[in-house]
Amino acid sequence: MxxxxxxxxxxxxxxxxxxxxxxxxxxxxxxxxxxxxxxxxxxxxxxxxxPQANHIHTLLVKGKQVLSEIFPELEKEMMESGALGLDYILNGQYFIDGYWTPRFSSGLDSYFSSRxxxxxxxxxxxxxxxxxxxxxxxxxxxxxxxxxxxxxxxxxxxxxxxxxxxxxxxxxxxxxxxxxxxxxxxxxxxxxxxETHVDSNIGYATRCYKIPKEYQNLKEFIVILNHPPHQPKMGGILPIEGKRWKVTMYSIGKDLPTTDEKEFLEFSRTLADQRVYDMIKNAEPESEIHGYRVRGSRVIxxxxxxxxxxxxxxxxxxxxxxxxxxxxxxxxxxxxxxxxxxxxxxxxxxxxxxxxxxxxxxxxxxxxxxxxxxxxGEDFRWPTTKGQRPSAPARMMQAYADSILYLSPHSKLAAKSFQEMMQMTRSPLVLFHPKLMVQLLMRKMKLKI
Ligand SMILES: Cc1cc2nc3c(=O)[nH]c(=O)nc-3n(C[C@H](O)[C@H](O)[C@H](O)COP(=O)(O)OP(=O)(O)OC[C@H]3O[C@@H](n4cnc5c(N)ncnc54)[C@H](O)[C@@H]3O)c2cc1C
CATH class of the missing domain: 3.50.50.60 (FAD/NAD(P)-binding domain)
Incomplete structure (x- = not known):
């Protein structure tokens, strides 16, 4: 036939x-x-x-790898156009639960630019x-x-x-x-x-800044993470082409950021750490503040x-x-x-x-x-999220993954394993390395003492 x-x-x-x-x-x-x-x-x-292109867009390592197979010259062209090649751990500063994560070369790199x-x-x-x-x-x-x-x-x-x-x-x-x-x-x-909907009510506000002189050699991005269930505010700075920063404020469920100039700065000041605020408070804006509201996740x-x-x-x-x-x-x-x-x-x-x-x-x-x-699963850690909840085993897996996230500032293995899962280069099974489980246990015991 x-x-x-x-x-x-x-x-x-x-x-x-x-x-x-x-x-x-x-x-x-x-x-x-x-x-x-x-x-x-x-x-x-x-x-x-x-319209989402006004906001920070990062490409996961897995995405970069697959795109390189489809367009072998893409990475080179991105770099020639001013994108920055950054390692998600070496060049990323994450503030999690009161601590900064360790930084070391992980091989988990991608290119960072405007969308x-x-x-x-x-x-x-x-x-x-x-x-x-x-x-x-x-x-x-x-x-x-x-x-x-x-x-x-x-x-x-x-x-x-x-x-x-x-x-x-x-x-x-x-x-x-x-x-x-x-x-x-x-x-x-x-x-x-x-259709299945998970309504988490998400707000973004993003602004571009010229990178101030004192930060121009700093090839790093910064993320101040939120902390469920009560601290939904998050903020980040991402260097992009043209010596600019994309600075995003984000919240889930409540306290959504607005496009008002004063409120934007105030939002950054009230994140769990003030580093983002300190870096942008005197920086020169290059754009207006763009807002975006997302109802949540949806599959048809x-x-x-x-x-x-x-x-x-x-x-x-x-x-x-x-x-x-x-x-x-x-x-x-x-x-x-x-x-x-x-x-x-x-x-x-x-x-x-x-x-x-x-x-x-x-x-x-x-x-x-x-x-x-x-x-x-992450969205359901917020009491404001509505919709069909994941199954009990999926929720247990989520809780375990979160404990590895909170271990990240204290363990290189945890930081790397968590990133590998998030970057989709390894399956979630990477979080079940015996060494990691022992470290988790020891951390829990230490916190109890
Ligand atoms: C605030 C925000 C931040 C995000 N950050 C990230 C991030 O950091 N990393 C990441 O990977 N993803 C991120 N995303 C998600 C990402 O933007 C999308 O997953 C991605 O753009 C999907 O690509 P797409 O081509 O499927 O759809 P889109 O990029 O939305 O493109 C759809 C295209 O179809 C065209 N179109 C629509 N209707 C018609 C029609 N009837 N006829 C002809 N043309 C039509 C539109 O003009 C548009 O060009 C973010 C999304 C938002 C909202």
Missing amino acids: GPIMERKHALVIGGSISGLVSAQILAKYFEIVTIIEKDDIKSSDVRNGT TLFEFTIRKQVEKNNKIQFMNGLVTGLVTDNNKHVSVKIKSGKDFSSEQILHGDIVVDASGRNSKTSEWLQDIGYAKPE HYERAKVWPENYIVIGDAVCTFNPFYGQGMTIAVLGCKLLDEFLKKNLSESNQKKLPLEFQKELYKRNSHPWLLST
């Missing part, structure tokens, strides 16, 4: 991280890939479609691929034929005044947390997908669909969004694209291609489950 899926034209809705990376993957299998993006993507500024530079540099890589084309257009819905194939309705041209329908042999929705796939599918007769259960289009896939934030605090979003998006690669490689020449999209959604859900548990 010959291949069922034509491999001519792939469509991608959204030209941000998931859209760009998935397009690069699709170009391995399809003759032409069209990325449909509603924003003008020529500019390297923060776009309307990605706009990161996306812009990936786009430059994608633009080199002559099978990929960009289209400025707003996708407004789906149409279907009787064969369960969907095509997309697009508004394009001046003021998006002309409408057209474009068929893709495969269509990938990478349109982010405001994706309309759920509604679009219902409009053409599919059932409403179930496309994997549970009984009937699903035979050429439609949803990835990245369009399927699953996390509390951004854990810095997982872009890495999970990239891992989703890697999974797409594995799926296409394995299944495209087989006769069961009709099931490929739904099977993909099922596997994606499985792979996202662990980071979901990690981040929502």
Whole structure:
């Protein structure tokens, strides 16, 4: 039996991280890939479609590793564009429960920059691929034929005044947390997908500063952690390209930071340690203060669909969004694209291609489950968080992971193991090293004396 899926034209809705990376993957299998993006993507500024780009974005080590496989020149280009290569332990100062964590070379390094530079540099890589084309257009819905194939309705041209329908042999929705796939599918007769929400009520306020002269040689980022259940305020400084700091204030559940100048400084002064305040109080701001409110985490259960289009896939934030605090979003998006690669490689020449999209959604859900548990489990340490609680074993695992976090300032092994789990380079099993368990016991005994 010959291949069922034509491999001519792939469509991608959204030209941000998931859209760009998935397009690069699709170009391995399809003759032409069209990325449909509603924003003008020529500019390297923060776009309307990605307002989160005003805020600190860190790329996990796992994300960096996978991106290097997909774009071998990306890291070099990032560094040449001014990104900083930093080790998450050697160059990171974390204030946890009254102590600073130890600093040593851990090999857990990534590049740090503004989110706009990161996306812009990936786009430059994608633009080199002559099978990929960009289209400025707003996708407004789906149409279907009787064969369960969907095509997309697009508004394009001046003021998006002309409408057209474009068929893709495969269509990938990478349109982010405001994706309309759920509604679009219902409009053409599919059932409403179930959703799981964990509402933690998160607030960000971020401002750019020029790095003052006395700090210009300091290649470090600083994080003053919050402490559940009563101290939700957190703050951090991240050096980025152009000798600038991105400074973010964050809170969960209550006491959310605002965009008022005085309140921003006051917020930094009332963190568990004053280092961030001391560093920014006389620094020269380079931007206004940008705010962002996140309801929490959300997964749309496309994997549970009984009937699903035979050429439609949803990835990245369009399927699953996390509390951004854990810095997982872009890495999970990239891992989703890697999974797409594995799926296409394995299944495209087989006769069961009709099931490929739904099977993909099922596997994606499985792979996202662990980071979901990690981040929502943390969120439930706050009494203000609402939603479906993790199971008892997951809560026990969470409590154990937290005890390793609080051991981090006192143990290099704890600091490294915890980071390896957070950076997704090792499974949570890394926290169960016998030496670590002994150290934990000794610390607990010491605290009791
Ligand atoms: C405050 C904040 C801080 C964060 N910090 C981090 C961090 O430190 N590390 C990390 O890894 N992640 C972080 N994240 C998460 C990260 O931003 C997302 O996970 C990531 O951007 C997901 O990429 P995406 O391509 O799936 O979606 P998005 O980046 O949201 O992109 C969606 C794209 O689709 C386009 N689009 C939308 N609808 C349409 C349409 N109908 N037609 C055409 N185009 C459309 C949009 O214009 C946009 O370009 C943070 C998020 C927030 C909110």
